[in-house]
Amino acid sequence: MKKIKNEGALLKKAIEIGEKYAINRGFKSFGGADSAKEKVESLYRLLVHDKLIQPLAKDQENQLNMKHKLSLWIAKQLPDDHPLLK
Template sequence: MAKLKNEPQLLKKAIEVAENYAKNRGYSGFSSTDSAKDKTECLYRLLVNDQLIQPLALDQENGVNMKHKLALWIARQLPKDHPLLK
Protein backbone atom coordinates (compact mmCIF):
# COMPACT_ATOMS: atom_id res chain seq x y z
CA MET A 1 0.00 0.00 0.00
CA ALA A 2 1.66 3.17 -1.21
CA LYS A 3 1.15 6.18 1.01
CA LEU A 4 -0.36 9.23 -0.66
CA LYS A 5 1.54 12.51 -0.58
CA ASN A 6 -0.95 14.47 1.55
CA GLU A 7 -2.76 11.51 3.09
CA PRO A 8 -3.62 13.11 6.49
CA GLN A 9 -5.13 16.17 4.80
CA LEU A 10 -6.93 13.99 2.24
CA LEU A 11 -8.36 11.88 5.07
CA LYS A 12 -9.61 15.01 6.84
CA LYS A 13 -11.28 16.17 3.63
CA ALA A 14 -12.73 12.68 3.02
CA ILE A 15 -14.28 12.59 6.49
CA GLU A 16 -15.76 16.05 5.98
CA VAL A 17 -17.29 15.12 2.60
CA ALA A 18 -18.48 11.71 3.78
CA GLU A 19 -20.12 13.26 6.86
CA ASN A 20 -22.06 15.65 4.62
CA TYR A 21 -23.03 12.72 2.42
CA ALA A 22 -24.26 10.79 5.48
CA LYS A 23 -26.31 13.77 6.69
CA ASN A 24 -27.90 14.10 3.23
CA ARG A 25 -28.88 10.44 3.50
CA GLY A 26 -30.66 11.12 6.79
CA TYR A 27 -27.99 10.30 9.36
CA SER A 28 -28.36 12.61 12.34
CA GLY A 29 -24.62 13.15 12.68
CA PHE A 30 -21.86 12.23 15.05
CA SER A 31 -21.74 13.29 18.67
CA SER A 32 -18.75 15.10 20.09
CA THR A 33 -17.84 11.99 22.07
CA ASP A 34 -17.46 9.76 18.99
CA SER A 35 -13.84 8.88 18.38
CA ALA A 36 -12.09 9.48 15.07
CA LYS A 37 -11.70 5.70 14.73
CA ASP A 38 -15.45 5.19 15.07
CA LYS A 39 -16.19 7.97 12.57
CA THR A 40 -13.76 6.51 10.06
CA GLU A 41 -15.18 3.02 10.35
CA CYS A 42 -18.79 4.20 10.16
CA LEU A 43 -18.16 6.37 7.10
CA TYR A 44 -16.12 3.63 5.42
CA ARG A 45 -18.94 1.13 5.92
CA LEU A 46 -21.55 3.61 4.65
CA LEU A 47 -19.57 4.23 1.46
CA VAL A 48 -19.04 0.49 0.94
CA ASN A 49 -22.73 -0.17 1.56
CA ASP A 50 -23.68 2.46 -1.04
CA GLN A 51 -21.09 0.95 -3.42
CA LEU A 52 -19.12 4.20 -3.68
CA ILE A 53 -15.88 2.45 -2.73
CA GLN A 54 -14.63 -1.09 -3.14
CA PRO A 55 -14.58 -2.99 0.17
CA LEU A 56 -11.33 -4.18 1.67
CA ALA A 57 -10.68 -7.88 2.05
CA LEU A 58 -12.01 -9.10 5.42
CA ASP A 59 -8.53 -9.89 6.72
CA GLN A 60 -7.39 -6.34 5.86
CA GLU A 61 -10.22 -4.41 7.52
CA ASN A 62 -8.43 -2.27 10.07
CA GLY A 63 -8.24 1.40 10.91
CA VAL A 64 -5.13 2.14 8.89
CA ASN A 65 -6.47 0.53 5.71
CA MET A 66 -9.89 2.15 6.13
CA LYS A 67 -8.26 5.57 6.46
CA HIS A 68 -6.14 4.90 3.38
CA LYS A 69 -9.21 3.77 1.43
CA LEU A 70 -11.09 6.97 2.37
CA ALA A 71 -8.09 9.08 1.32
CA LEU A 72 -7.94 7.27 -2.04
CA TRP A 73 -11.68 7.78 -2.51
CA ILE A 74 -11.51 11.55 -1.98
CA ALA A 75 -8.36 11.85 -4.11
CA ARG A 76 -10.35 10.42 -7.02
CA GLN A 77 -13.26 12.80 -6.38
CA LEU A 78 -11.20 15.98 -6.33
CA PRO A 79 -10.33 17.87 -9.52
CA LYS A 80 -6.86 17.17 -10.92
CA ASP A 81 -5.61 20.67 -10.05
CA HIS A 82 -6.73 20.57 -6.39
CA PRO A 83 -3.94 21.70 -4.00
CA LEU A 84 -4.08 18.46 -1.98
CA LEU A 85 -3.16 16.44 -5.06
CA LYS A 86 0.04 18.39 -5.84
Protein backbone atom coordinates (compact mmCIF):
# COMPACT_ATOMS: atom_id res chain seq x y z
CA MET A 1 0.00 0.00 0.00
CA LYS A 2 1.58 3.22 -1.17
CA LYS A 3 0.80 6.31 0.90
CA ILE A 4 -0.74 9.10 -1.16
CA LYS A 5 -0.10 12.80 -0.76
CA ASN A 6 -2.52 14.60 1.60
CA GLU A 7 -4.08 11.28 2.64
CA GLY A 8 -5.36 12.69 5.95
CA ALA A 9 -7.08 15.63 4.28
CA LEU A 10 -8.44 13.37 1.54
CA LEU A 11 -9.88 11.02 4.18
CA LYS A 12 -11.58 13.95 5.90
CA LYS A 13 -13.08 15.01 2.56
CA ALA A 14 -14.12 11.41 1.82
CA ILE A 15 -15.99 11.20 5.13
CA GLU A 16 -17.71 14.52 4.43
CA ILE A 17 -18.76 13.55 0.89
CA GLY A 18 -19.49 9.97 1.88
CA GLU A 19 -21.87 11.11 4.60
CA LYS A 20 -23.78 13.24 2.09
CA TYR A 21 -23.90 10.25 -0.26
CA ALA A 22 -25.24 8.02 2.53
CA ILE A 23 -27.95 10.55 3.42
CA ASN A 24 -29.00 10.74 -0.24
CA ARG A 25 -29.24 6.94 -0.19
CA GLY A 26 -31.68 7.14 2.72
CA PHE A 27 -29.42 6.53 5.70
CA LYS A 28 -29.49 8.80 8.72
CA SER A 29 -26.54 11.10 9.23
CA PHE A 30 -23.79 10.31 11.70
CA GLY A 31 -24.27 11.65 15.19
CA GLY A 32 -21.80 13.56 17.27
CA ALA A 33 -21.14 10.43 19.33
CA ASP A 34 -20.05 8.38 16.30
CA SER A 35 -16.30 7.88 16.18
CA ALA A 36 -14.19 8.35 13.08
CA LYS A 37 -13.54 4.60 13.14
CA GLU A 38 -17.28 3.88 12.90
CA LYS A 39 -17.72 6.41 10.11
CA VAL A 40 -14.84 4.96 8.08
CA GLU A 41 -16.10 1.39 8.39
CA SER A 42 -19.72 2.33 7.62
CA LEU A 43 -18.80 4.37 4.56
CA TYR A 44 -16.39 1.72 3.32
CA ARG A 45 -19.07 -0.98 3.58
CA LEU A 46 -21.70 1.23 1.89
CA LEU A 47 -19.38 2.05 -1.02
CA VAL A 48 -18.44 -1.62 -1.42
CA HIS A 49 -22.13 -2.61 -1.31
CA ASP A 50 -22.94 -0.03 -4.01
CA LYS A 51 -19.95 -1.26 -6.05
CA LEU A 52 -18.27 2.16 -6.04
CA ILE A 53 -15.04 0.72 -4.67
CA GLN A 54 -13.51 -2.75 -4.81
CA PRO A 55 -13.63 -4.63 -1.54
CA LEU A 56 -10.45 -5.46 0.29
CA ALA A 57 -9.48 -9.07 0.73
CA LYS A 58 -10.94 -10.43 3.99
CA ASP A 59 -7.51 -10.67 5.61
CA GLN A 60 -6.78 -7.05 4.61
CA GLU A 61 -9.92 -5.49 6.13
CA ASN A 62 -8.57 -3.18 8.80
CA GLN A 63 -8.93 0.50 9.61
CA LEU A 64 -5.71 1.54 7.91
CA ASN A 65 -6.63 -0.11 4.61
CA MET A 66 -10.24 1.13 4.75
CA LYS A 67 -9.00 4.68 5.27
CA HIS A 68 -6.63 4.27 2.34
CA LYS A 69 -9.46 2.97 0.10
CA LEU A 70 -11.69 5.93 1.02
CA SER A 71 -8.83 8.34 0.30
CA LEU A 72 -8.26 6.77 -3.11
CA TRP A 73 -12.00 6.85 -3.85
CA ILE A 74 -12.34 10.57 -3.15
CA ALA A 75 -9.09 11.37 -5.00
CA LYS A 76 -10.64 9.84 -8.13
CA GLN A 77 -13.86 11.85 -7.65
CA LEU A 78 -12.16 15.24 -7.33
CA PRO A 79 -11.25 17.33 -10.39
CA ASP A 80 -7.60 17.15 -11.46
CA ASP A 81 -6.94 20.75 -10.38
CA HIS A 82 -8.31 20.32 -6.84
CA PRO A 83 -5.86 21.65 -4.18
CA LEU A 84 -5.83 18.34 -2.28
CA LEU A 85 -4.38 16.57 -5.29
CA LYS A 86 -1.39 18.87 -5.67
